[in-house]
Structure formats: structure tokens, C-alpha cells
Amino acid sequence: VATNPRGLKFQEVEAATIPRILPQVDAAVINTNYALDAGLKPKTDALSLEGADSPYVNYLVARPDNQNDPRVQALATALRSQAVKDFIAKKYDGAVIPAA
Structure with missing residues (x-):
């Protein structure tokens, strides 16, 4: 907080x-995860x-030596899949935004 005129x-407080x-x-x-765990409906x-x-997103990252590992690539593909996007939309009703 740079200024607080009010x-x-x-x-x-601990999140x-x-x-x-x-x-x-x-x-x-x-944070959305804490709100959801508490039964709140962020939407x-x-x-x-x-x-x-938002600049505050989660990233899938890997070390340079395993970024091309088939398991990492499979996870990246799954996270971007329509099935996962549909699951997130249904499960979290707009409170969580799926990977682009």
C-alpha cells in the first residue's frame, strides 16, 4: 500500500x-483455493x-534437462486439453481459469 488516504x-494474516x-x-x-476449501463460492x-x-497464474515448468520428457509433455498436453478445460469449468464454475 503506497498511500492510505482513507x-x-x-x-x-496467514492465508x-x-x-x-x-x-x-x-x-x-x-486465495481461491482457500475460499473453495471453506465452502465459499468465489463467483x-x-x-x-x-x-x-492476471499476472498471478500457475505455470508448468521443468528443468532444461527434462523439459522434453514424454511425461512432462503428456502433462502439458493434458492441461491444455478440452476435457480438462471442461472439467475445470464444471467443477469450479468459473472460480478457476483453465490453462490457455
């Missing part, structure tokens, strides 16, 4: 505890969600 109070303390605060930023419970263009 005098808001911020408290850094896993945020869903439990949510009733005690006015607002919170919760409807959140005030805002990161979009597909």
Missing part, C-alpha cells in the same frame, strides 16, 4: 486462516475476481 487498517476470520473483518483478500461471494489476464 485511513484503512490492514492486517496481514489459510482468512476464511475462518471473515465474519470478524469488513473485507478480506482470499458469487467475491466482490472482485482476477481475470484470465
Whole structure:
């Protein structure tokens, strides 16, 4: 936070505890995995969600010596498959964005 003209109070809390303390605060930023584990529905419970263009995405990476390993390539292919995209869409109802 560079400036705080409204005098808001911020408290850094361990991410896993945020869903439990949510009733005690006015607002919170919760990672999707913790929100889902707590039974929250990010698509409807959140005030805002990161979009597909968010810089905070997960990457599949490999060491240079195994990047062409057939198992790594199979995982990369699976993560981009329509079947996995359909599964993610159905399971997470828009709260998780599948690989491009």
C-alpha cells in the first residue's frame, strides 16, 4: 500500500486462516483455493475476481534437462486439453481459469 488516504487498517494474516476470520473483518483478500476449501463460492461471494489476464497464474515448468520428457509433455498436453478445460469449468464454475 503506497498511500492510505482513507485511513484503512490492514492486517496481514496467514492465508489459510482468512476464511475462518471473515465474519470478524469488513473485507478480506482470499486465495481461491482457500475460499473453495471453506465452502465459499468465489463467483458469487467475491466482490472482485482476477481475470484470465492476471499476472498471478500457475505455470508448468521443468528443468532444461527434462523439459522434453514424454511425461512432462503428456502433462502439458493434458492441461491444455478440452476435457480438462471442461472439467475445470464444471467443477469450479468459473472460480478457476483453465490453462490457455
